[in-house]
Amino acid sequence: MKFITAAFLCFMLLSCGSNTSIVNSWNDPETTIAQEQFKKVLVVVLVKDEATRRITENKIASVNPIFKTSYQYLNDTNLQLTNEQKLQILKNENFDGVVTMRLVSKEKETNYVPGTNTSIYYGGFGGMYSGMYGYGFGNWYGMYSPNFYTPGYYQETTYYMVETNVFSLNKNKLIWTGTTKSSNLTDIGLTVDEIMKTLYKQMIKDGSVTKK
Template sequence: MKKLNLLVLFIASCVVISCTSTKITSSWRNQDNEIVIEKLNKVLVVAMFKDETSNRKAEDQMVSYLQGKGIPSYNYLNANFNKKNVEVIQDKIKKDGFDAAVTMRLIDVDKEKIYTPAQTSFYPDYYRNFSGYYYNRFNYNTNPRYYSTTKTYTVETNVYSIKSDKIIWSGLTESTNPNGAKKMTEEVAKVIFKQMVKEGFIK
C-alpha cells in the first residue's frame, strides 16, 4: 500500500512538472493597421531564442500560419548578409518585396521552487481489524515531502510594417513548464495568431 501511494505521488508530481500552459499576458496594436493574409506578398519571420534549433522550430511554426507567405529568417538572412548595417537590412528587405516582419524573442525565464509538505492519509476501514490493526498504530501512511521547480518562459512577439518601418502589433506570452522547445513554440505561435484574429488585426 505504501509503495502504491508513493507511485501515485510520483506520477502526480510528474504531471505537475510536465504540465504546459501558454497564455497571452498583454498585447498592443496600432488601430490604423490590419493584415489580410491573402493580400500579403512576403512576411519575414525572425526568432531569437537560446539556440539555432529553437529559432528554426519557432520560425517554422509561425510560417505555417501564414499560408505560404512566411519566409523563415534562416532561409533569408544567410551568412553573406550584412546583419550589422541597419540601412542595408532595411533596403534589402524592401527591395525583396516584404510587407511585414514578425519577431519572436525569449526575454525572461523565471524559476520558482515549490515545496509540497508531507501528507498523511488513513487506510480504509477494512484495514482496521486484528484488534484495531495492532492498536491503531499502523492505520495511517505518510507520503514524504518534496520539491518541484516551475519554469515560466516569457516571449515577446512583434509585428512590423516594412513599408512604414514601424511596429504595428506587440504581445507577451508566458509558457509554464513547456515540454521542450518545439512544444513551446507551437503553443506561442498558436496563442499569438488566435489573439491577432480575435482583435481583428488579422482578417
C-alpha cells in the first residue's frame, strides 16, 4: 500500500488552493485500497478528446512509477478486442489495479455577486484632519463616494462532475468510487492535482487508505 499512498501524498504536496469538492463516495466494506497493496496500476481517462486523455493520464503517471497510462496498452491496435481479451492483456502485463476517471456531467450555475461600497471606509474621520474649506478629510473624501461604488453583477460558473473509480484486478471488482465537483477549469494539470488531493482526503475519511 505504501506505493499508492506515496503517490497520493505527492498530489497533496503539489496542490495548493482548491476549486474542487467531494460530492459523494463509496468503498467496498470488505476490501480497502490499503489491503490491496497495488504495485502496478493502469490509469484510464475516459474522454472523447485524445489529447485531453493523454495529458491527464500523463499527469497522473508522472507522480509515481506504479501508474501506467492506458493509451500505451489499450489503443487503436486492440480496440476491437472483447472485454475478456483486454482484461487478459492487463493480467499478462502484471497489472493488479485500475483507476478510471470520466466526466459525468458539465453544469452551469448563475449567481449574483453583490456590489461593494468602499466609501464607508472614508467617512468617519470628522474633525481629525482639517482639509479644504474647513471640511475634515473624511467629509471631503466622502463627497466623492459614488466613485468608489462597484455595482453588483451576475456571474456564470461552469462545474465539472468527475467520477473516479478504483478497481482491484486480483478480485475483479470495484473497491472505491468518488465523484468530485470542480470549477474554473483553465488548467487540466492543476485540476487533476486538485481532484486527486480531494479524493485522497476522502479515502482517508472512508477508511480505505491510511494517512502516513
